Amino acid sequence: MKLSIQVNEGPYQHQATDSAYNFTKAAIEAGHEIFRVFFYHDGVNNGTRYTTPPQDDRNVVNRWSELAEAHNLDLVVCVAAAQRRGIVDEGEQERNGKDGNNIAPGFRISGLGQLIEAGIQADRLVVFGD
Amino acid sequence: MSDVKKFLYVNRRAPYGSIYAWESLEVVLIGAAFDQDVALAFVDDGVYQLTKGQDTAGVGMKNFSPTYSALGDYDINKWATMTSTRFM
Numbered sequence: 001m002k003l004s005i006q007v008n009e010g011p012y013q014h015q016a017t018d019s020a021y022n023f024t025k026a027a028i029e030a031g032h033e034i035f036r037v038f039f040y041h042d043g044v045n046n047g048t049r050y051t052t053p054p055q056d057d058r059n060v061v062n063r064w065s066e067l068a069e070a071h072n073l074d075l076v077v078c079v080a081a082a083q084r085r086g087i088v089d090e091g092e093q094e095r096n097g098k099d100g101n102n103i104a105p106g107f108r109i110s111g112l113g114q115l116i117e118a119g120i121q122a123d124r125l126v127v128f129g130d
Numbered sequence: 131m132s133d134v135k136k137f138l139y140v141n142r143r144a145p146y147g148s149i150y151a152w153e154s155l156e157v158v159l160i161g162a163a164f165d166q167d168v169a170l171a172f173v174d175d176g177v178y179q180l181t182k183g184q185d186t187a188g189v190g191m192k193n194f195s196p197t198y199s200a201l202g203d204y205d206i207n208k209w210a211t212m213t214s215t216r217f218m
Contacts, residue, residue, distance in 0.1 A: 041153055080156060084149075112160040120133050120166070130142070130150075 002033045004118035008129025010042035011060035012053065017046055020128035021063055028071050036074045036118040037064075039107075043129065044087045047077040049104035061104050068106030075107045076114045136167045141176035146191050151179050155197055162204035169207040177214045 005024050009016035024034055039046050051061040068075050077087055083096070089103040103109065119125045139158055145151040154170075161168045172180055179198065186193040201208060 040157070041150065081153060112157050113164065115157060116137075116161050116164045116166065119137060119161075120135050120164070 001123045002035050002121065003027055004035045004122035004125045005037040006115065006118075006125060006127040006129075007037065007039045007043035007046060008041045008127065010045035011051065013042070014129065016129040017043065017060055018058075020126075021060070021067070023126065023128070024073075025067060028067075034071070034073055035122045036076055036114065038115045038118050039075070039077045040081055040112075040115065041129065042085070044077045044082045044085050047075070047082070047087050047104050047107040047109075048102045050102045051104075065104050065106040073106065076118075077103070077107055077109045078115070079109050079111055082109050134165065134167055137161050137169070139168070139170045141170060141172045141179055142174045144175040144178040145184070145195070146186060146189060151176070152192075152194055155194060158201070158206065159197075159204070162201075162206055168204070169209065170201070172208070172210040172214070174214055177210045180208075180210055 005020055007017055007020045011017050020037070024037060028034060046061060046064055049061060051059070053059055064075060067073055079092070082088070083092070087103065087109070088096070088098050088101040089109045090101050092098070092109055093101040139154055139161075141151060141154055143150040158168060158170060179195070181195075184193055184195040198208070
């Protein structure tokens with residue numbers, strides 16, 4: 001089955017992102033195709049490489065990056081939600097005159113149209129979060 | 131994209147207390163621009179998004195409630211659940 005995933009909550013604050021990760025990984029291992037993972041609301045905070053959790057805890061952000069690298073996943077962060085919350089890539093840095101960027105490897109910033117497309121193209125859009 | 135799919139957005143949070151209502155509205159409007167079959171359900175505290183005469187001056191946030199009345203122009207259906215509205 002072709003699946004799209006939507007993540008609506010930030011890392012560590014909420015289990016939704018852990019569940020989304022575990023679900024995505026299990027779906028890939030079961031032979032399903034992941035069309036896209038879309039990060040919305042506080043979910044965009046999954047996409048900052050500045051996250052530094054204690055060493056004895058899971059690294060939620062790196063985990064997504066590694067999964068994307070291994071399976072060529074499309075991890076998309078909503079631009080409007082990202083701008084509000086300070087998630088910046090090189091393009092956004094330039095456009096908005098910021099002094100740096102923090103997007104994690106494997107993530108890209110794009111519009112909400114990518115979420116709608118993910119809903120259209122996939123057999124199921126699975127949403128994680130409250 | 132010629133496919134038309136049904137999108138149902140479930141709103142369960144009151145406006146302003148969190149950003150869910152406002153960011154939900156943003157994605158709803160984009161979905162409608164893609165000519166999809168879009169509907170909204172208002173459940174639990176989400177029904178408060180539909181109250182008349184919202185005044186946000188005191189909290190310094192944008193009052194986005196007029197947008198809901200405009201959703202009809204995009205062929206968007208809105209539903210509020212009976213059990214939740216009973217407390218309004």
